[in-house]
Amino acid sequence: MSNNLFNRGFFPRYWKRILIFLSVFGPATITAMADNDAGGVATYSIAGARLGYPILFPLVIITILLGVTQEMGMRLTVITRKGLGDLIREKFGVRAAMFMFGALIIANFGTLVTELSAVKTTAAMLNIPALPAVIVIVVVSFVLIVRGNYKITQSLMLFACLFFMAYIFSAIKARPDWSLAVSNLFYPHGVEFTPQYTRDFLLIGMGVLGTTITPWGQFFISSFAFDKKIEKGKVNYSQLEAYWGAFLTDFFSFFMIVATAAALFVNHIPLVSGEGAAIAIQPFAGKLAGTLFAVGILNAGFMGLVVVSLSTAYAFAEFFGVSGSLDDSFKKSKTFYILFGGQMLIAAVIAMFGGISLFQIAVLTQTINAVALPLVFYYLIKLTNDKGLMGEFANNKFQKYFSITCTIFIVVASVSTVAISIYQAVKV
Amino acid sequence: MAFLSEIIGRSVTDLDGRSVGKLKDVVVRPWADFPHPFIEAVEVESKGKTRILPFAAVAALLSPVIPLKYRSDEIPGFDLKEDDVLLSRDVLDQQIIDTDGARVVRVNDVELVRVNGTIYVSNVDVSWVGIMRRMGLVGLAHFLAGHIKQKGIAWDDVELMRRDQFMQLRVPAEKLHELHPADLADIVADLNKLESGQLLDKLDVSHLADTLEEVEPDFQKEIIEHMPDEKVADVLEEMEPDEAADLLADLPEGRKQDLLALMEKEDADDIRKLLAYPEDSAGGIMTTEYAFIHPNLTASEAIKELRGMADEVETMFYVYVVDTEEHLMGAFSLNNLIFAAPGQMVSEFMSKHLITVNLTDDQETVAQTVAKYDLLAVPVVDEQNHLHGIVTADDALDKIIPTAWKKRLPRFYR
Numbered sequence: 001m002s003n004n005l006f007n008r009g010f011f012p013r014y015w016k017r018i019l020i021f022l023s024v025f026g027p028a029t030i031t032a033m034a035d036n037d038a039g040g041v042a043t044y045s046i047a048g049a050r051l052g053y054p055i056l057f058p059l060v061i062i063t064i065l066l067g068v069t070q071e072m073g074m075r076l077t078v079i080t081r082k083g084l085g086d087l088i089r090e091k092f093g094v095r096a097a098m099f100m101f102g103a104l105i106i107a108n109f110g111t112l113v114t115e116l117s118a119v120k121t122t123a124a125m126l127n128i129p130a131l132p133a134v135i136v137i138v139v140v141s142f143v144l145i146v147r148g149n150y151k152i153t154q155s156l157m158l159f160a161c162l163f164f165m166a167y168i169f170s171a172i173k174a175r176p177d178w179s180l181a182v183s184n185l186f187y188p189h190g191v192e193f194t195p196q197y198t199r200d201f202l203l204i205g206m207g208v209l210g211t212t213i214t215p216w217g218q219f220f221i222s223s224f225a226f227d228k229k230i231e232k233g234k235v236n237y238s239q240l241e242a243y244w245g246a247f248l249t250d251f252f253s254f255f256m257i258v259a260t261a262a263a264l265f266v267n268h269i270p271l272v273s274g275e276g277a278a279i280a281i282q283p284f285a286g287k288l289a290g291t292l293f294a295v296g297i298l299n300a301g302f303m304g305l306v307v308v309s310l311s312t313a314y315a316f317a318e319f320f321g322v323s324g325s326l327d328d329s330f331k332k333s334k335t336f337y338i339l340f341g342g343q344m345l346i347a348a349v350i351a352m353f354g355g356i357s358l359f360q361i362a363v364l365t366q367t368i369n370a371v372a373l374p375l376v377f378y379y380l381i382k383l384t385n386d387k388g389l390m391g392e393f394a395n396n397k398f399q400k401y402f403s404i405t406c407t408i409f410i411v412v413a414s415v416s417t418v419a420i421s422i423y424q425a426v427k428v
Numbered sequence: 429m430a431f432l433s434e435i436i437g438r439s440v441t442d443l444d445g446r447s448v449g450k451l452k453d454v455v456v457r458p459w460a461d462f463p464h465p466f467i468e469a470v471e472v473e474s475k476g477k478t479r480i481l482p483f484a485a486v487a488a489l490l491s492p493v494i495p496l497k498y499r500s501d502e503i504p505g506f507d508l509k510e511d512d513v514l515l516s517r518d519v520l521d522q523q524i525i526d527t528d529g530a531r532v533v534r535v536n537d538v539e540l541v542r543v544n545g546t547i548y549v550s551n552v553d554v555s556w557v558g559i560m561r562r563m564g565l566v567g568l569a570h571f572l573a574g575h576i577k578q579k580g581i582a583w584d585d586v587e588l589m590r591r592d593q594f595m596q597l598r599v600p601a602e603k604l605h606e607l608h609p610a611d612l613a614d615i616v617a618d619l620n621k622l623e624s625g626q627l628l629d630k631l632d633v634s635h636l637a638d639t640l641e642e643v644e645p646d647f648q649k650e651i652i653e654h655m656p657d658e659k660v661a662d663v664l665e666e667m668e669p670d671e672a673a674d675l676l677a678d679l680p681e682g683r684k685q686d687l688l689a690l691m692e693k694e695d696a697d698d699i700r701k702l703l704a705y706p707e708d709s710a711g712g713i714m715t716t717e718y719a720f721i722h723p724n725l726t727a728s729e730a731i732k733e734l735r736g737m738a739d740e741v742e743t744m745f746y747v748y749v750v751d752t753e754e755h756l757m758g759a760f761s762l763n764n765l766i767f768a769a770p771g772q773m774v775s776e777f778m779s780k781h782l783i784t785v786n787l788t789d790d791q792e793t794v795a796q797t798v799a800k801y802d803l804l805a806v807p808v809v810d811e812q813n814h815l816h817g818i819v820t821a822d823d824a825l826d827k828i829i830p831t832a833w834k835k836r837l838p839r840f841y842r
Contacts, residue, residue, distance in 0.1 A: 089534065090521050094562040321523060321534020321554065 024237045027224040028070055030157045030307065032245030033164065034220070035066070035212045036252060037304025038118030039111065039362070041297050042274020043211045044253050047204045048260030049271035049280070051197070053181050054188035056257055058205040059250045062212055065406050067246035069213060069377070070221050072384050072395075072403060074242045077222040078235045079393045080383075084222035085318025087389075088379050096379075097319040100215075103372035105343075108216050108312045110365030112305060112343055116351035117358050119301040121275040122294050131352060133298075138348050141306045142341045150227050150326040157306065163299035164252040166292040171255040173289035174281060176262030185254075203416060203423065210417030212249070213410050215372045216311040218380060223314030227325050235393065259285065259293065305344060313340040363421045370414040377407040430490045431553070432515050432538035433562050439493055440472050442500040449474025451494055453516040456549055457509065463584035464548045467540070469506040470494075471514065482506040489547055490540070515549070518588065524552065525587035525615060532615065537561060539580060551580030609635070613642035616651075633659075637666035640675070648675055657683075661690035669695070670715040670823060673702035701816075710794050711787040713824065714808045714817030717741050720748045723757055723775040727768040734765075745804035748815055749778050756807055756815040758782065784809045787816060795824045 036044075047055045077083060082090075089097040116134055123133035144156060180190050191197065221242070230238055263281035264271055271280055275297060282290035313336045317324025324336035350356060381403050387394045395403065438451050453471040467483050481503055487495040496503060513519065515538050526533050536558030539551040561569035616627060616639065628636055628651060640648055640663065652660050652675070664672040664687060676684050676699060688696045698716040705711025719741045721730055734747065747765065749758040758778035768777045783801050785794050787810050798806055798821050805818045 086523075093521060094536065094559060098559070098563060320559070321532075323531065 020234055021237045021240065024228075024230050024234050025241055026154045026158065027221055027228055027230075028074055028238070028242040028245035029161065029248060030154065030245075030303075031217055031221040031224065032066060032070060032249040033161045033252075034157075034303045034307035035214065035217055036164065036249055036256075036300060037111070037308070038115045038122075038297055038301040039274075039304070040211045040253075041256060041300050042118065042277075043204075043208055044256040045260045045274040045277035046271055047208055048257035049264035049269065049277065051201055051204060052191055052261045052265035053177075053184040053258070054191055055201065055204060055208070055261075056181060056184045056254060057186075057188040058208060059253055059257075060185055061409075062209050062253075063246050063250040065209070065410055066213055066249065067243040068403055068406050069218065069380070069410070070246060071239050071242040072380050073218050073222045074225055074238050075235060075393055076380065076384050076390070077225045078230050078238050079232060079390050081226070081232070083226045083314065083318040084219050084376075084380065084383075085315045086226075087383050089319050089321075091383065091386075091389075092379060100372065100375065100379075101315055101319050103368050103375075104215055104219065104315055105312050107214075107365050107368040107372065108308050109343060109347060110361045110368070111214075111216070111308050112347035113351050113354075113356070113361050114358065114365065115301045115304040115308070116348050118275055118297055119305075120351055121273070122278065122297045122301070125275070125278050126291065126294050126298075134348050134352055137298075137302050137305060138344050141302070141309070141344060145306065145310065145326065145340055146330050146337050148326065153306075153326050154228070157303060160299055160303050161248075163296060166296035166299075167252055167255040167259060170281065170285060170289040170293045170296070171259040171262070173292075174259045174262035174285035176258045181254075181258050181261070203419070206413040206416035207421075209410065209413040210366060210369070212253075213373070213414070215369055215376045216308050218376050219315050220307055220311035223311065223318065227314070227327070256296075259289070263289075309340050309343050312343060313337070359421070363418065366414070366417045366421055370411075370418050373414050374407070374411045377403075377410070381407065429550075430540045430542075431558075431561060432520060432540060433558075434566075435490060435494075435540075436516055440470075440496060441493055442496050442503070443498055444500075445495075446500060447474075448472060448496065448500050448503075452478055453514045454489075455480065455506070455508065456513050456515060458511060458513060463582075464550060465513070465583070466549070467547045468512070469508075479503075480506045480508060483547075490542060513588065519552070522588075524581075526554075526581045527585045527587055533581070549583045551582055552586050553580055555580075609638035610642045612639045616643060616647075633662045634666045637663045641667060641671045645674065645678060649678055657686055657690055661687050664699070665691055665695045668715050669698045669702055669717055670713055673699045673712075674707070677703060677707060705787060708791045709787065710785045710789045710791070710808045710819055711816065713791060713794070713826070714819045715823070716817045718748060718805075718807075718818045719744045719746075720750050720815065721774060723749050723751065723773070723778070725774050726770065727765060727772050727774065727777070728770040730765060730774055743820070745820070746818075748807055748818075749774055750815050754814045756782065756784065756809050756813055759807065782807060784813075785819065786810070791824065791826075794819050798824045 073084060076087070080087060085097070085100075088100060116137075119134055119137055120130040123130045144153060148156075184190065188201070193201075225238065259281060260271065260277050263269075263284040264277070267284055269280055271277055275294075278290050278294035278297065281293060314324055316322070316339055317333070317336050322335045323333045325333060328336070330337050381395070381400070384390060384395045384403075385400055432454070436451055436453070440448050440451055442448050449472040451470060452473040454467050455469040455471065456465040457468050458465050467489065469480050469482050470486060470489070471478050471480050481496070482505075483489070485496050485498055485503055487497050498504070519535050519538055521535060523532050523534050525531075533554045535552050535554060536556075537553035538549060539553055540547050541550040542548075557569050557572045560572060612631075612635075628639065631639065640651065643651070652663075655663075664676070667675070672695075676687065679687070688700065691699070701716065702712065702714065707713075717740065719734055719737055721733055725733065730747070734744070744762060746759045746761055748756060749760070750756055758775070758780045759782055760774070760778040764777050764779075783797060783803065784807050785797055787808055794806065797803070798819070803821065805820045806824070807815055808817045808819060809815055
């Protein structure tokens, strides 16, 4: 029976395509899922709790923007066989490289402190002692990256993606109004749009976008795809993966928002910190839902930690020409690995003992990101427009203008993210 | 001594002191027989337009303002050739292969030196001092340069890659041929799959075979995946039969048979024989390239006979003595042979009590035998004492000592 099907020539072709897709699968999905890091979960939780279902509406736009920008980075790397960092250094010189790296390392460092602080807070909610939890996560990440190779890292990161399912269960447990949730994806409705609400909606909507599309995301997708050594001929499969990754990320974001909207917004429970959502939803969705939510945050923190640290280490290797590949031994890529581990270690010490206001770190991180993002997209669009570099895969007219439009939108959003933080500060 | 980054951007003036633009780039032309190329021309940019002038038109290149020897309307032109290298465009900030250190690095600056009015490219700067200088922190760079040892790479050791055609080598990789295959394997591992393919394309078959023997099995497979069958067959013929057999064993059955069919019959038969044994048995790791001789020869006849084998047998630790039916009778080392009187019979000075392993012995046993008796190679025989091949010490120890450790051992057996 199955032999007959194979002989008809349908399955072999079909299978071959699936196998090719699986062979390029990984970088875009991991990058996109890591965009929902601990900070991302916190932002989505706050958004759902304060604004309810209507804040689901921006998700569709975010998916498109994330897909478009990730696809450019992916295409650039697969076609030129160089990372974004390599190309910035080669085409725009050493000063551009130095500036971008400076912005990246500071902003990433802030992100790492945020991840680890979230791990610390969430561990306490799960009655796990915080210090051992942070130490275990840092040590496991370091050993994984140094001892493992590309393949192992990719597999583990993809496995970590599965934990995002926790949000689906949390959302179901919260007994949401599904039809209201889904219809809000297409147009925001079901609440009273007071001036106060509309202002919050715009600001938080922008903030959600700002935490999803980041400079490190752009660098990481490019570096990781480079380290995977994807062949030029498979570029359309990689492009497909870029869009798929964007979709998947926001698929899970949907459930995060639904969980907090159904449990907290509907019952008028205010939410101060994002991590607090795990506890706050318990009375309405049950203890299990809360625990799952917390596990999800821990996992998001772990993924963010590895991916963000790696993006700095990769960028350093590309900008300044030292060897940096997960497939290299520690001896060969010493700088790469030390940079990877060093950042995590310092961030862990600060998160545990620093006594620094998380809020200040968040504002600093967002500000640097808002400054760096326009530049990253300027380079990215300029490079993908370059026919000498990209050949027939250069941006066509539509891609060019569409990506510029998207970029303007993103830049406005990321600047607004800074504004929202300051606005919150004033309010509190 | 000057650096490229220091002179780029300086203003250029004509004979009357009027500005004709800024220095944009300098042109060097690689010469096959001279290791350091010299500056042949300069590129000057003015109001968005560039033009190339011969170096002969420049009065002094390494000065704060660059004066020309001509009036602005009399400046001669210069024709660029295909192979010309523009240092700023093609070298600065680009990746190069440092053939001395066997690694891929990024260029931070280029060092120039003036000898008798000609300016030569001396070194490529890949250090942090170079980055500081490029960032405009010249004072800091000077300070650091005095305290940190500079890591310049002599131009002679630089292999350039062609602009915008990634990792394509500019010259036909002469410098690469001088590298040890193990170093070449390191560089290949630094590049990605397709680029390393292009690099390997530049090598001749025997060099390629040596390099392939040095890289990890997974990577070997990847490299030959996209090579045409004819070429792979040629390379396999050049490789040691045991290495070639290992490589073939990992390939899909169809391709394996295709490749064997394309190889010369003698080499293919050797490999087929090896493929018949389990991978981790003595038969699977042995090589069929060994020196053998019949017992009824004199020492001087034996030397003559062995000379004739030079092409087929790369290494000769021991010479094995077999009868006409290939029964192993004894062996002698080259020492024994040279110390023997010219007329002495082989059967008289060979040693008859040999340590052997069986075809089906596992690798562990072989390795222990080699280690225990301190052998460079051990003969592999079947139940009837027919000689089938030898296992060299490095192959025996391969699985037991990780490759990384092995590489640190002295290569006395090579």
